[in-house]
Amino acid sequence: MGTTDTAPAPSGKDVLNRAGLKLDDYKGHGSTLCAGCGHDAITSSIIKACYDYGVAPHQVAKLSGIGCSSKTTNYFMDNAHGINSVHGRMSCIATGAHVANRTLLNIGVSGDGDTASIGLGNFLHMVRRNVPIVYFIENNGCYGLTKGQFSATADVGSVKKGGTYVNELPPVDICALAMEMGCGFVARSFSGDTQQVRTLIKAAIAHRGTAVLDIISPCVTFNNHEGSTKSVSYAREHEDPLHELDFIPHFAPILVDYQPGETIVVDMHDGSKVTLKKLHADHDPRNRDRAMLLLHEVQRTGHFYTGLIYYHDETKVFAEELGLVDEPLATLPTEKIRPTRAVFDQIMAGYK
Amino acid sequence: MGTTDTAPAPSGKDVLNRAGLKLDDYKGHGSTLCAGCGHDAITSSIIKACYDYGVAPHQVAKLSGIGCSSKTTNYFMDNAHGINSVHGRMSCIATGAHVANRTLLNIGVSGDGDTASIGLGNFLHMVRRNVPIVYFIENNGCYGLTKGQFSATADVGSVKKGGTYVNELPPVDICALAMEMGCGFVARSFSGDTQQVRTLIKAAIAHRGTAVLDIISPCVTFNNHEGSTKSVSYAREHEDPLHELDFIPHFAPILVDYQPGETIVVDMHDGSKVTLKKLHADHDPRNRDRAMLLLHEVQRTGHFYTGLIYYHDETKVFAEELGLVDEPLATLPTEKIRPTRAVFDQIMAGYK
Amino acid sequence: MSTVLPEPISRESAEDDRLVYNDAVVHIGTTNGSGSQSANLILLRAVCRMGIPVSGKNLFPSNIAGLPTWFTIRANEDGWLARRGRSDILIAMNDATAAADMAELEPGAMVILNDVLKKLVTRTDLRVHAVPFNKLVADACPDHKLRKRVINVIYVGVLAWLLEIDTESVAEAISHQFAGKKSAVTLNKAAADAGYEWAKNHLPRHPGLRMRPSHKTQDRIIIEGNEATAIGLLFGGTTVLAWYPITPSSSVCENLIDLFEKHRSDPATGKATYAAVQAEDEIASIGFVLGAGWAGARAVTATSGPGISLMAEMAGLSYFAEIPAVIVDVQRMGPSTGLPTRTNQGDIAKAYQLSHGDCKHVLLIPGCVAECYEFAMKALDLAEQLQTLVFLMSDLDLGMNKWLSDAFTPPAEGAIPRGKVLDAAALEKVAKFERYRDVDGDGIPYRTLPGTDNPKAAYFTRGTGHKPDAEYSENAQNWQQNMDRLARKFETARKLAPAPIVDEVHGARVGIIAYGSSDPAVAEARHILDVRHETPTSYLRIRALPANPAIRDFIARYDRLYLVEQNRDAQMAGILKVEYPELAAKIKSVLHYNGLPIDAQMIVDGIAGPTERK
Amino acid sequence: MSTVLPEPISRESAEDDRLVYNDAVVHIGTTNGSGSQSANLILLRAVCRMGIPVSGKNLFPSNIAGLPTWFTIRANEDGWLARRGRSDILIAMNDATAAADMAELEPGAMVILNDVLKKLVTRTDLRVHAVPFNKLVADACPDHKLRKRVINVIYVGVLAWLLEIDTESVAEAISHQFAGKKSAVTLNKAAADAGYEWAKNHLPRHPGLRMRPSHKTQDRIIIEGNEATAIGLLFGGTTVLAWYPITPSSSVCENLIDLFEKHRSDPATGKATYAAVQAEDEIASIGFVLGAGWAGARAVTATSGPGISLMAEMAGLSYFAEIPAVIVDVQRMGPSTGLPTRTNQGDIAKAYQLSHGDCKHVLLIPGCVAECYEFAMKALDLAEQLQTLVFLMSDLDLGMNKWLSDAFTPPAEGAIPRGKVLDAAALEKVAKFERYRDVDGDGIPYRTLPGTDNPKAAYFTRGTGHKPDAEYSENAQNWQQNMDRLARKFETARKLAPAPIVDEVHGARVGIIAYGSSDPAVAEARHILDVRHETPTSYLRIRALPANPAIRDFIARYDRLYLVEQNRDAQMAGILKVEYPELAAKIKSVLHYNGLPIDAQMIVDGIAGPTERK
Numbered sequence A, B: 001m002g003t004t005d006t007a008p009a010p011s012g013k014d015v016l017n018r019a020g021l022k023l024d025d026y027k028g029h030g031s032t033l034c035a036g037c038g039h040d041a042i043t044s045s046i047i048k049a050c051y052d053y054g055v056a057p058h059q060v061a062k063l064s065g066i067g068c069s070s071k072t073t074n075y076f077m078d079n080a081h082g083i084n085s086v087h088g089r090m091s092c093i094a095t096g097a098h099v100a101n102r103t104l105l106n107i108g109v110s111g112d113g114d115t116a117s118i119g120l121g122n123f124l125h126m127v128r129r130n131v132p133i134v135y136f137i138e139n140n141g142c143y144g145l146t147k148g149q150f151s152a153t154a155d156v157g158s159v160k161k162g163g164t165y166v167n168e169l170p171p172v173d174i175c176a177l178a179m180e181m182g183c184g185f186v187a188r189s190f191s192g193d194t195q196q197v198r199t200l201i202k203a204a205i206a207h208r209g210t211a212v213l214d215i216i217s218p219c220v221t222f223n224n225h226e227g228s229t230k231s232v233s234y235a236r237e238h239e240d241p242l243h244e245l246d247f248i249p250h251f252a253p254i255l256v257d258y259q260p261g262e263t264i265v266v267d268m269h270d271g272s273k274v275t276l277k278k279l280h281a282d283h284d285p286r287n288r289d290r291a292m293l294l295l296h297e298v299q300r301t302g303h304f305y306t307g308l309i310y311y312h313d314e315t316k317v318f319a320e321e322l323g324l325v326d327e328p329l330a331t332l333p334t335e336k337i338r339p340t341r342a343v344f345d346q347i348m349a350g351y352k
Numbered sequence C, D: 001m002s003t004v005l006p007e008p009i010s011r012e013s014a015e016d017d018r019l020v021y022n023d024a025v026v027h028i029g030t031t032n033g034s035g036s037q038s039a040n041l042i043l044l045r046a047v048c049r050m051g052i053p054v055s056g057k058n059l060f061p062s063n064i065a066g067l068p069t070w071f072t073i074r075a076n077e078d079g080w081l082a083r084r085g086r087s088d089i090l091i092a093m094n095d096a097t098a099a100a101d102m103a104e105l106e107p108g109a110m111v112i113l114n115d116v117l118k119k120l121v122t123r124t125d126l127r128v129h130a131v132p133f134n135k136l137v138a139d140a141c142p143d144h145k146l147r148k149r150v151i152n153v154i155y156v157g158v159l160a161w162l163l164e165i166d167t168e169s170v171a172e173a174i175s176h177q178f179a180g181k182k183s184a185v186t187l188n189k190a191a192a193d194a195g196y197e198w199a200k201n202h203l204p205r206h207p208g209l210r211m212r213p214s215h216k217t218q219d220r221i222i223i224e225g226n227e228a229t230a231i232g233l234l235f236g237g238t239t240v241l242a243w244y245p246i247t248p249s250s251s252v253c254e255n256l257i258d259l260f261e262k263h264r265s266d267p268a269t270g271k272a273t274y275a276a277v278q279a280e281d282e283i284a285s286i287g288f289v290l291g292a293g294w295a296g297a298r299a300v301t302a303t304s305g306p307g308i309s310l311m312a313e314m315a316g317l318s319y320f321a322e323i324p325a326v327i328v329d330v331q332r333m334g335p336s337t338g339l340p341t342r343t344n345q346g347d348i349a350k351a352y353q354l355s356h357g358d359c360k361h362v363l364l365i366p367g368c369v370a371e372c373y374e375f376a377m378k379a380l381d382l383a384e385q386l387q388t389l390v391f392l393m394s395d396l397d398l399g400m401n402k403w404l405s406d407a408f409t410p411p412a413e414g415a416i417p418r419g420k421v422l423d424a425a426a427l428e429k430v431a432k433f434e435r436y437r438d439v440d441g442d443g444i445p446y447r448t449l450p451g452t453d454n455p456k457a458a459y460f461t462r463g464t465g466h467k468p469d470a471e472y473s474e475n476a477q478n479w480q481q482n483m484d485r486l487a488r489k490f491e492t493a494r495k496l497a498p499a500p501i502v503d504e505v506h507g508a509r510v511g512i513i514a515y516g517s518s519d520p521a522v523a524e525a526r527h528i529l530d531v532r533h534e535t536p537t538s539y540l541r542i543r544a545l546p547a548n549p550a551i552r553d554f555i556a557r558y559d560r561l562y563l564v565e566q567n568r569d570a571q572m573a574g575i576l577k578v579e580y581p582e583l584a585a586k587i588k589s590v591l592h593y594n595g596l597p598i599d600a601q602m603i604v605d606g607i608a609g610p611t612e613r614k
């Protein structure tokens, strides 16, 4: 797990971050998930990353569908509004929330069932619109909440717990599909690699469009047995980080000496930087074709690369594409949303 | 339009094909589409290809959703059963029909709205299951039947007819998405290139899994103006066939001398062959990475390549994956679908 | 397709061979996509300019071009503007339907026929005039390519001669139709003139019918319901429109987008004070609306039957998580894909209880274009006030046909009411914020919006069981109490929704209840019942659900009670029978469900018994 | 959560301090995922083996592990097996709920408490026995890791002592539970023995309650409704199952798949004579079913509320294009996501008229597990016979709880009826095949399947307007006639669907109507009403919609008529009020909607007025 984090984050959990908050201020309700569930690890990473980043909770919209994963928005940032909507449609809720209030930071948590099965079409269209959101797929290859049926991301050869049934359908590659829809931030990680997950979250928050985080997150109850490629031990043993990742936020730039050729610096729209120190794989997330080829290699071999797979930020976010005013539409005053009497009369005249 | 067709098809329209039928036997109801609609050209190509191939109409299931394109299943092969279902869900109906009767030849006709908007998720899952079907997307970049709104395949920069609105969202690339879902037969063509379309249809019929045919099919009423990249004239002027295509059916093999390096021969599962004579582009549809790179080039440049983009046939079709009996499930006799009294008693005993 | 009708009331005089003024039905059969629509609108507007009430009903196929389409214009001095089955004059331009269209006419009716269709005439009891349309258009329009576009205007000229329609009004209507396009105006005027001149030279005036100037349309507008709805949504302060195209609701959205583009840019920045999003499907549309409503926008979607079905799951979330949302349902003929271009009121019961589990929704049901406008605003207000889903139940007849109306009432002055929303300042003043607590006893709780900078603001929204403080709960009592509160809120909705319009006639023993686009046909039917059948009737028009108590009283008051609706299953009758079980047996249904706009005579027949064909 | 209940009938003797035999409710509070389920099943089965009727209700959270869960066992000699609110004995194993669980007990109730929870006891009016579970399990189970799995079996032993449950029966139940797994059997027996021995040494027997051998359960089975439904679907000849996981319907599918794998391989080839497809969502599930039904398969899907909503559009296609389909709706508490692990009958009206536009569907409503089995077969038959969508309306209580039942009746001999399908040979014999022609006057047309090798076979299926020959039509008459035929077909369905079960008591003036899982509670309530309130009642149990005319007669016959249902909005009452407007005012509702299985006392209270707590 070759990721470090040199972001100038507050060092102790009681230290106030730039929003004037402590780590605990980012906590939520106690989790009701199974002990050891990968999702809880991701929740912790979200808490830590938001604290490090200095996110203002009241500006956050926590969005989710239905599933064990989708429950977790209740387990962080109690001071943010949250909505646990219906199965597979969080992407739609997010799009609506974004156009209603473009100033919100959307944090969406979904599962592989929620996103890759029932929600696939809507998810891909949200990506196409480049709706600003940090979109987590807490990917455990199964439907946790309904007791462990295979999901569409189960790998070929996965064995059903306590059964003989082997999945033979190819897994849906959410990262590749997101890239095909023009996604500008595509990452894959492992819930247990908390350092990498956190760094990716911070980068995703800094990204202005849709950021897709496909995080392998073992279901310890239903998909953690031998024969599962999404078990804790399988993931731990097979994770192969593409690079050592570091996030340097725009609000606290630090000077680092990079070894040319060894480190890639990705400049983000808001001035933040992500640095990627090359490990054995030679991957540049700014090259779309190469990113695709990497994903295809993974599809063939099942190799478990993690890290920032693809990044670009040239696309307008949806509110820009729509040419919206800067303020939230939600709270525009009457005079901005109801045309004048003169306009009314003019419209009536047109029908005379 | 560099496609020839040397398949030993019956030469005149009244000549009986191997099914003992004439060309007219493949016709359907008169079209009610606008004169000049691209969809009608595809209908003609379907009629001719099925005649050439010697398809048995009663073994065909014609499947469609809702849209101008989806209406066309009524305009060919009146002697086949057809179903015009609901908007965007033909893929589901097809999957059900396939498992109920695996011996049917499924011919599905859909539009870009039907497939790439409302039907996207279900379509991709059908592809993932490799349901045997010749699946047409009659792609006109708009919703014809509801009067010309942009669809999700409208190119960036497309101008709305009679308006100033320019589409800025990236088009959904159905071919690329299908490939990501493991599709083994991916082609793109132009309704006006009837020779190429017909050859592709025959190859698609010979293919045993899902064959996706993304055919640019101009809507002459709503998307044929200047500024449209899906107009007749634009397509005619910009079409760039990847290769000269030929289909040699398994039932009438002929010997042809190929110039090595110039011609690629794709061997199909049933013994048919598709030959591709290289034109200026150097494309081998058996190479997935290359096919993907080609599609990405198209996404960047908007270049209108047509032909067989990708082919492989290693994947089981869905009925095989399910291990179904060879006969149609639909008509299995009672003794095959109702277990014996002894089984009943045994089950009851288990609950005592 | 024509219903058997007796002579209309105001024409009794025709039998004495005197002329009948300002009462005629002209039925025009053309081809879809042939551009006849502009000719028809010119005709409509010319009559209207003469001060004569007029309506236009478009009967079009679910197809883009090449199939038969009909347009029926009814001019009526008394303002009876519902569909009337029997036509006085048929304009037969389409070879595919001319024969059948002629077959349906009453003896003595007039036919204006494109002379190339002459061979299709088999009846001898009609007054057929063959007009050389092709020759006339060739003369009037030198440019070969433009002829197709103006050929239909020739029949406007012919009719102007026959019925004595004011040629000045025709000219004005042409100028209005092609406002700003000079050459089009010239060309169309020439074509109308050509028709007029030819008719003047070759035909007598119509033997029985004439138009003469009146004064019944001053300051009135001609508008489609979907245009009216769009205007209402504009002035209602819609900030988010999410939609997926579907006939017959698309034009609500397309009109609204046009209005948005013209009237809703921020003057300072030129940026949009609205978001109009074409979704990928109806689940997404309603999902966007809920997301936006949750975040505080005034969000709306418009759809028709199939879309309503797809929105079912989200409708339940709106109800249960109490998220404001508005769905405009422009009803078309169902079930299934049905007849996308035919009208029906078949979603009433479906929308009312849309979604699984116990839930009911608020329905606003406009009966005229002015109410489309008013109720669109009202729906937005109520959705936020009640924090729930509100339907605007229009239909294809109301939405896509041309209706004469008084100009609409301008929107109320003052700030748009936004319901019980606590902002940061308001939160300062409360000790505790509990999202689902019934503080005011009306069942309506308070809410806050994401982005509210106050530590009390945040709460968690869910479609699962919850306590007043919005916390998750599977507790039996919590569940039941919350459901009971929602029922209470529905009672508040009953009070806030528009009350019915009641017209009680002294001495009437028959009561009629109807709703939506049936209104003009009911009005005319009441007149016929009164004048011809000596049956005065009282009338209650439902304008919303849940049902207003006045409906109960009305039902109780009459000996015979008929509920007129445009569906097979008597959906509204079912709803009222459940509301008022003690009166259930009284409610008789008059049902119309063949896809055509409802006409007065079928209502008369339903109430007075069928009339014999003379 | 407990309802105020009087002493149960058969215990009146307890007041005289005599022992009560075979009548007890044991309420067990543990933690989800702690493996208590097997202990509870052992207990259930041990009582059953003694010949005593018994039921088990599982009250579990919508969560996988770690949250509170309850299991309630009711043993009753007279066969009253509905939920009874007041428990005689509480087994308190969960620190999170022990205090609240104790608070709900009636004075004098007994508590078996894990001794580590002793500090939670505050009441003095309970008989509390603290048992050293941890110590006992440590002694009985040397392997540290296995202790968690067997600790709960200790209370089985304790109860066996207290209630005099036959230890042999306990041993047999353990063997049954772990059939084939020897070491598990040994371990669990040791744990049960440990509990028994400890109790014997430290506690007196229960002061009032005892179990003693009876003979009421011979040849009876213990089964969940979803298992029964799966067996019905297996023997009904299902060939295509399409599903998307959702609580509480998943186990219908998972059970059916198990059965398929065991019993539906072609003996010759070993290949599957069924397709079981896990879909990507519910729209796909019902789409697969319709595609398969269209192609001739017997296709079924199972789902719950949210899935029903998503299936709305396709439901209309099934109705209108007349494609056989079966949906099993295992109802859970809605609206919205609601309470996924709580029971309700809130989809009745929703399923009945699912989809936009005029349409109604056939509903089969099983009232016991045997009917789950029978009606599953019946649904498949009716769907093909009527060529339409048929719902099987189960619920979570019926589907996921343990029910005692007579062994099911084996399926009928002979070929499965496949409805009016014309194959190639049959087509030879007919002059003309018209898909939607009502040849037999029952509204049901003939159909053909794709793949039929006959030139007459092909037709075009559509959700749009069509003529009897299946050709597209927008014609008003065609539309109306087709809709009228579909209404006629619904009348045929009325005749074919299962008639209600009626138990008329001579002299009764009160009639009760109920359906589904309310049946046992109604039966018990009638007994209470009869014995305690001197109110004999007649009872009609609805088993299907459209409503059978016998329901009308029943309603008419009684002075007071109560319709018991498990939803807030009196959904079935609404349906009947519309069916029988002249009787609408008579129907009073008794409604239960807090998510718990319905109990007899709330019905008694609803009919006789609430009973005071003594």
Ligand SMILES: Cc1ncc(C[n+]2csc(CCOP(=O)(O)OP(=O)(O)O)c2C)c(N)n1
Pocket (backbone or CB within 6 Å): A066, A067, A068, A069, A070, A086, A087, A110, A111, A112, A113, A114, A115, A138, A140, A142, A143, A144, A145, A146, A151, A219, D244, D245, D246, D247, D282, D306, D307, D310, D337
């Ligand atoms: C419309 C609908 N269908 C089905 C369900 C049942 N359901 C709840 S969660 C879930 C799947 C969850 O899987 P995933 O998204 O991977 O989350 P996980 O529990 O594995 O984290 C399903 C099918 C539902 N709630 N709604």
Ligand SMILES: Cc1ncc(C[n+]2csc(CCOP(=O)(O)OP(=O)(O)O)c2C)c(N)n1
Pocket (backbone or CB within 6 Å): B066, B067, B068, B069, B070, B086, B087, B110, B111, B112, B113, B114, B115, B138, B140, B142, B143, B144, B145, B146, B151, B219, C244, C245, C246, C247, C282, C306, C307, C310, C337
């Ligand atoms: C659920 C649903 N939503 C919307 C519609 C309306 N509708 C009919 S066809 C169509 C789009 C057709 O577009 P496409 O599939 O591209 O076909 P085309 O007409 O362009 O060939 C739409 C939105 C519908 N029939 N059903």
Ligand code: SF4
Pocket (backbone or CB within 6 Å): A032, A033, A034, A036, A037, A038, A039, A068, A069, A140, A144, A145, A218, A219, A220, A221, A222, D064, D065
């Ligand atoms: S079931 Fe699986 S996914 Fe759900 S909480 Fe437990 S471990 Fe996590």
Ligand code: SF4
Pocket (backbone or CB within 6 Å): B032, B033, B034, B036, B037, B038, B039, B068, B069, B140, B144, B145, B218, B219, B220, B221, B222, C064, C065
């Ligand atoms: S509207 Fe367009 S897609 Fe539809 S028939 Fe006409 S040309 Fe074809």
Ligand SMILES: [Mg+2]
Pocket (backbone or CB within 6 Å): A067, A111, A112, A113, A138, A139, A140, A141, A142, A143, A144, A151
């Ligand atoms: Mg999952």
Ligand SMILES: [Mg+2]
Pocket (backbone or CB within 6 Å): B067, B111, B112, B113, B138, B139, B140, B141, B142, B143, B144, B151
């Ligand atoms: Mg299209």
